[in-house]
Amino acid sequence: MSHDVDEMEVVVGVKRFLQSEVIPRVAEIEAGDEFPQDILDKMAELGLFGMPVPEEFGGINLSLAEYVAIMEELAAGWSSLPSFLNSHCTVARILTLFGTDAQKSNYLPRLADGSGRGAISLTEPGAGSDLKSIRTTARENADGSYTLSGDKVFITNGMRAGLHLVLARTIPAGNASSTESNISLFILERDTPGFELTRLIDKMAFHHVDTAELRFENVQLPKESLVGGVIGKGLSQLLSVIEVGRIAMAGSAVGLARAALDTALRYSQERQAFGVPICKHQAIQIHLANMGTELTAARCLVREAVRQKEKLGRADMMASMAKVFATEAGINITREAMRVLGGYGYVAEFPAERFYREAPLYMLTEGSNEIQRNIIARGMLASDGPTLLGLV
Ligand SMILES: Cc1cc2nc3c(=O)[nH]c(=O)nc-3n(C[C@H](O)[C@H](O)[C@H](O)COP(=O)(O)OP(=O)(O)OC[C@H]3O[C@@H](n4cnc5c(N)ncnc54)[C@H](O)[C@@H]3O)c2cc1C
The missing domain is CATH 1.10.540.10 (Acyl-CoA dehydrogenase/oxidase, N-terminal domain)
Structure with missing residues (x-):
């Protein structure tokens, strides 16, 4: 094989x-x-x-x-x-x-089997990068069940998903204080009373992928809906999996950049200017060379993150490096593709303008690229950082 x-x-x-x-x-x-x-x-x-x-x-x-x-x-x-x-x-x-x-x-x-689609409901109007400050609460009732209340924004598949994992601040029964910091994940089925889709958000690309605002009003959840059955594990459960999401997002950015480069490369060989295909002009060749180099470097970094994650079980720093580099490469490459296509790069009949609108999403989600840089620096400064970077 x-x-x-x-x-x-x-x-x-x-x-x-x-x-x-x-x-x-x-x-x-x-x-x-x-x-x-x-x-x-x-x-x-x-x-x-x-x-x-x-x-x-x-x-x-x-x-x-x-x-x-x-x-x-x-x-x-x-x-x-x-x-x-x-x-x-x-x-x-x-x-x-x-x-x-x-x-x-x-x-x-x-x-x-795809009959139930999943959505992950973390972000709130007042908390995106800083998930420790979420305000959605899951108040434990005397019988061990929970009452979920709060608002979420930017939830991908929020309208079509049948099953949500919702991040909420758990308040144990008898504790009236809202300062309890135990954050947990809960399973919420779409048709549960009190689950409301308040708005679909319009955005600059990905129009067929719904992005929703949600409200939970005294949603009653059985105690079995607490993921893993243990309070306070939500952030650690999320963090160990989001690493994979980041590498996958880096891979998606490579795929988008690939489509942009493919479009530019073909176009440059067909479009004539000054009696020759534009790929004969050195200025266009420099764009193409930069795009190809950046794409290949991004893919190598994604594969290194995969290798490290598979070998060591964790790859925080490398996953973040792959996510930053590949998603920024996606932005650069889609912009360069637009230049190579000239005016045709800006109009909707050609795909380059869509690629250009799509690429920035990857720098914002699964943890923004600023947050990734914090993780990278933390990893480099950790005791095994130099080894993981191949410095020693
Ligand atoms: C189309 C789309 C789909 C999404 N899908 C989902 C989804 O399915 N589920 C979900 O839960 N969320 C989803 N999100 C939300 C996304 O994950 C958040 O937008 C993201 O986490 C950033 O949060 P924020 O927008 O509140 O920005 P903020 O956290 O307010 O950040 C604003 C700016 O400050 C920077 N910043 C914040 N803190 C720091 C720091 N410590 N150091 C350096 N810079 C910092 C950020 O990088 C950013 O540049 C989606 C967003 C979009 C646009």
Whole structure:
């Protein structure tokens, strides 16, 4: 069997699906409002909603290398596709790693087959990077159940997901104070009374991926909805999984940058100016050379983060490096693609302007790039930092 991740069967299958069923339709889908449910159904058939789920619960349990390679392919085909999957897979991964046996058998099968989609509800109007300051509360009732109240913003798949993991400040029964700092994750099903979608947020790209504002008004949750059954583990559960989300986002940025470079490279060989294809002009060659170099460096860093995570179990610093470098490369490469296409880079008939609008999202989410730089510096200054960097 090949060890080259690009040649793995599941990755090849996804490439084939994108070539035949997605790429020819992207321009038409982007121009319309219709939700491409058939594409999501096909992704479910391919098992993509169950990528992190163990086989015993109906998943395909991919390695990290395969998962990240698939996110790159999907983004290169149509960058909305990894956005449908990223938070869903975070939910599935958290329940796989930390869920109780009952939570795993109740929820993982429907996440794996795509019949229930997952959303992760962390961000609030007053707390994004600083999740320790969230105000949503889960007040424990005398019988051990919880009452959930609060507001969340920017929730990807917030409208379409059937299953939410909600980060909330837990207040034990009998404790009237709101200063309790035990932050936990709760499982919330979409049709629970008190769950309200207050608004869909308009944004500069990814129009087919819903981004929602949510309100929880005295939502009654059974005590079994506390992830892992232990109070106060929410942030640590999240942090150990979000690393994978960051590497996957870096992989998605590489995929988007790849699509932009591919568009620019082809165009530069077709478009004539001053009697020659524009790729014969040195100024264009310099753009192309920079784009190719940055793309390749970004992909190498993503693969190093995957290697370190698989080998050591944690890869905080390298995951953040990959996320920063690949997402900033995505912004640079999509901007350079626009230059190579000239006026055609700015108009909606060509994909370069969409790539340019899509790229910045990756620098903002899964922890902004400023937060990633804090993590990188902390990792470099830690006792094993120099070793992980190859300085000693
Ligand atoms: C399209 C989209 C989809 C999203 N999907 C989800 C989702 O599914 N679930 C979810 O929970 N959230 C989601 N988010 C929210 C996203 O994760 C947050 O926007 C992000 O965490 C930043 O939080 P904030 O916007 O509140 O910015 P803030 O935290 O207010 O930060 C503002 C600025 O200050 C900087 N900053 C803050 N603290 C520091 C620090 N300590 N050091 C240096 N700089 C700092 C930030 O980097 C940023 O530049 C989504 C956002 C968008 C736009």
